Amino acid sequence: MTRPHHRVGEMAWNAWGDPGQARTLNDSVRQLITQALSVTTEAQAPVPEAGLVLEPSALPDAARAALVTVVGSEHVLTDARTRVLRSGGKSTPDLLRRRAGDVASAPDAVVRPGTHQEVEEVLAACAWHRVAVVPFGGGTSVVGGVEPLRGEFGSLVSLDLRRLDRLVELDTESGTATLEAGLRTPEAEELLNAEGFTLGHFPQSYEFATIGGYAATRSSGQASAGYGRFDDMVTGLRVATPRGTLDLGRAPASAAGPDLRQLFLGSEGTFGVITEVTVRVRRVPEERRDDAWSFPDFARGVAAVRALAQSGALPTSIRVSDETETFVNAAVAGASAPAGCLAVVGYEGTEERIAERRAAVDAVLREHDATPLSGDTAGDWRRSRFSGPYLRDALLDTGILTETLETAAIWSGLAPLRERVTAALTESLGADGPAPVVFCHLSHAYPAGASLYFTVATDAGAEPEERWRAAKRSASDAIAASGATITHHHAVGVDHAPWMEAEIGPLGVEVLTAVKKAVDPLGILNPGKLIPTPS
Secondary structure: OOOOOOOOOOOOOOOOOOHHHOOOOOHHHHHHHHHHOOOOOOOOOOOOHHHOOOOOOOOOHHHHHHHHHHHOHHHEEOOHHHHHHOOOOOOHHHHHHHHOOOOOOOOOEEEOOOOHHHHHHHHHHHHHHOOEEEEEOOOOOOOOOOOOOOOOOOOEEEEEOOOOOOEEEEEOOOOEEEEEOOOEHHHHHHHHHOOOEEOOOOOOOOOOOEHHHHHHHOOOOOOHHHHOOHHHHEEEEEEEEOOEEEEEOOOOOOOOOOOOHHHHOOOOOOOOEEEEEEEEOEEOOOEEEEEEEEEOOHHHHHHHHHHHHHHOOOOOEEEEEOHHHHHHHHHHHOOOOOOOEEEEEEEEEOHHHHHHHHHHHHHHHHHOOOEEOOOOHHHHHHHOHHHHHHHHHHHHHOOEEEEEEEEEEEHHHHHHHHHHHHHHHHHHHHOOOOOOEEEEEEEEEOOOEEEEEEEEEEEOOOOHHHHHHHHHHHHHHHHHHOOOEOOOOOOOOOOOHHHHHHHHHHHHHHHHHHHHHHHOOOOOEOOOOOOOOOO
16 A cells, blocks of 8 residues: 655754754843853864764674675665664763764664565574664654664664555554554654544654654653553554564454563564554544643642543643743743643544533633633644754753653652652752752643653753763652652663663563563564663
8 A cells, every 4th residue: 555655854863853953042042041050061062973983884794695685785784874873862861972972882784674574584684693683763762762782792783664664554444554663653644644544643753753663662642632642542563573473463352361462562672573553543633722721830730630531521632831841931932931830732623522522621620720821822832842852952052951751650649759750850960060940741641640741951061961860860769769650651761671670570570581582582682671681
């Protein structure tokens, strides 16, 4: 079912996204931010790409020849630029290293299979020649999920899935679509929209993230209240492993033993390479509407969302920013901040359905002392939705370290969790410099609890990467001690693996290790991710 579609370009090697969309701060905003954060550090000029020093490829000739036999010589790439572009993800530490010219972890080759069979044969060749494999979709990971870690292996290839970009099948009667894993979301939406359907999955990484990546990391988009998390949408998977293929999912529900799809959803390429995903799709909504509200404080905003979630009255999307985030976002946008906490509420569907749901939601919001905001505050938020990572890069250029982390907990644990994580970040980053600004929003809600998403901004200092690493460790310890999850939607990767045992227990780690051994006996797939190493 191949159709032409727009191809999304490459991201910058040392920054987020499209280089042509890079942001700069105007003088007034730059002055406001640097004064508020007491910034004294002058940002180091990034090393130019021409100044990078890359180690020669360590891929053995025999392994290269075997890979060429599978995919063709034009799809086994060892040039410096291609390798640099696959040298990791897009967390702030990732970018700090690359800006400093550190690309030592770049893969030895980038391999681009074009079919499921070729993926399977590439894995077999790599297992035979003992070459590590890191599956690579959009490269948007902010937790080290695509870091080229070699482990015990002498060489590593980045398995670039970009050529797996077809809409394989659209079942309009069942409301499902089978998509190849390398499709980036704009491409998938273009193909589906042409037939009147949508995924409805729009995380901040939307422009560059892939269908396979969403499944492999249990992604959650801004409209999760209306469409569900990505793993909720999945009805079937095709997975290539070093031991062969798994085709999983025959019906919308089954009692045929444990659901093996759940082993691969969230497995981050450590158990196999997802090549096809069958997902529930919906008709493109007739109408979309966004409203903006202000709560007197964050607690009342959280209480309102809880009431909506537990009564089954959630809108398509809802997000509540705390007081600090409300102020900072308005200041950066050059707008006046509403008093209290900003809430953005979105609806999709028919005009009649939206009116009905709005009336129910509005009543709950008013019961919790919310005030509707005039103007186009909600529209401004939506229009700037995907520019946040570009702002992070502009702040780095100014000597400001900014990064995010997220978690989730049950409702009764949410307030103390927020307090503990905020304190951990503030104490760690403030110990050797001016106090950081820490702010938070709630953006995904369930009957039993919700997620919290934290953002930190502070003077970068002389050792920004280590400063953040220490702060992230402190915050992660606070999350684990609070009984919350170490990640709601960013996944585990390298960064969160040390807290996996606290999350699932020693026996849980043994179960994951046993699955890994069954499908990847030599351990070539994405070494160092998901499963914590024995202490």
